[in-house]
Amino acid sequence: MARELVYTGFMSLDGVVDSPGGKAEGHRSGGWVARTPFVPEAYSLKAEELTETTALMFGRRSYDAFAAFWPGSEDHAAYRDLPKYVVSSTLTDDELVDGWGPITVLRSVEDVAALKREEGGAIFIHGSAELARRLAEADLIDRYNLLIFPVLLGAGKGLFSREDMDKRNLRLRDSATYSNGVAKLVYDVER
Template sequence: MRRLVYTGFMSLDGVVDSPGGPGEGHRSGGWVVNDLTFVPEAWSLKGEELADTTALMFGRRSYEAFAPVWPGSADHADYKELPKYVVSTTLSDDALVDGWGPTTILRSTEDIAALKQSQGGAIFIHGSAELAARLSDAGLIDQYNLLVFPVLLGAGKSLFGRADRDKQLLTLRESESYSNGILKLVYDVRH
């Protein structure tokens, strides 16, 4: 069975949208890079993930944001040929970006559950807050790799849904704090 891993940046109050810049939609967009001292080791999780990533998964909006940029980005070169899965009920095959590895559109949570049952390694979800919340509520995420930033943003997209659901326990696999206030938290979901 394949593992589904959510990886992302999160504010201390749980907001995950617009970490890279204001053009992403949040009025405080760019909160990851704007106000903190750069500490290289705080970003080591991103490099560590490369060894485990065998495929990427995105919601439609995140795919549309990343697909024009990541294929030509030196920072994301290792992802270029990996299989991609885009979860969308509206995206058409002709909207997929050429030259960014094989890409498959998944139309439902059931499609994702079936993919998890297939052979292969870990699938990492980048961005895609609404997709991650839906998959968390469905019990399909196996691991969370989070870099938590010392900022409170108030409104914004949350990684976790607010639906009344059964308690879900997590096991802390790894944690580290850095001099600029960022926390690395890696949790396994107990199924």
């Protein structure tokens, strides 16, 4: 059975996915997740994902950002030993962090497609909006796990392509809303 590729992330109501925790992307509204009142159940999706995650995938910039923090983070200890895939044409083996499980560099969308054809469980993409957009354009994303935050940012990276392309239908798998205004939306890509 082919591996499922799942994009998981925080998104503003107007579709921005970058800089949820800080000003890493440089726009003035960085850190928008922390400004939403914390309600534990609004983040239950993240705990649910742990039971399914067999590997992680990142683009180069997201890998650099997460690799600087996640390996030593107790909040992310469950991810420590999982295999990781980084899609990058420039990352070298010398630049990979130690002590964060096996890390494989993939060089192209075609390499991701080949990985998906292998046996194994779900691979989750965290962050990595540009990578996710390229993979969606190649029809490689199977599911979107989104937490939509009640904020309009007006600037920042979007997850979805603005290019003219064939329509893709999504089927709602799960949804919930929370007292802080966050909405959970889990969609399967119909094929």
